[in-house]
Amino acid sequence: MKQPFFKGTRPVDQLMLIIEFLILVFIVWEFGWKVKDWYQDKQRKRQREDEMTKKLSHLAPEKAEALRHLVLEGKQPPGDIAASLQAKLHPIVGRDFVGWFIDVEYRDYMQRWAKEKASSSR
16 A cells, blocks of 8 residues: 655655755756856867867968967067967967967967977977
8 A cells, every 4th residue: 555755744844855855956956057067168168279279280380489489488479470470369379568478268278289399399
C-alpha cells in the first residue's frame, strides 16, 4: 500500500522541506548559469585570439619583429612602424603619453605569440 510522502509530518516540517528543496534548485540553477557564462567567455576568447592570429600573420617581417621587441623587451618601435602597427592592430597596440604599449586584455596572448616568434626565428 502506498503511503503519502508527507504522512506523519507536521505542516511546518513540510514547509521547511519545500523551502530547502527550492533553495537547492536555485543553487543548481546558479551553478549551471556560471558554467554557461564560463563556456561563452572561453569561446569569445578563442574567437578573439583567432582574429588576432589572422591579423598578426599578415604583418611584414620588420613590423612583426618590431612588435615582438615591444612585447618582450618593451623596446619602442620606430614611429612609422608603430603608426602602421596601431592602424592594423588597433585594440592590441595603443599609445599613451609615454609611448606605445600592448593592451592588458591582449598581453598574455601577445607574449605567447612573441615567444613563439622568437623561438621560430632562431
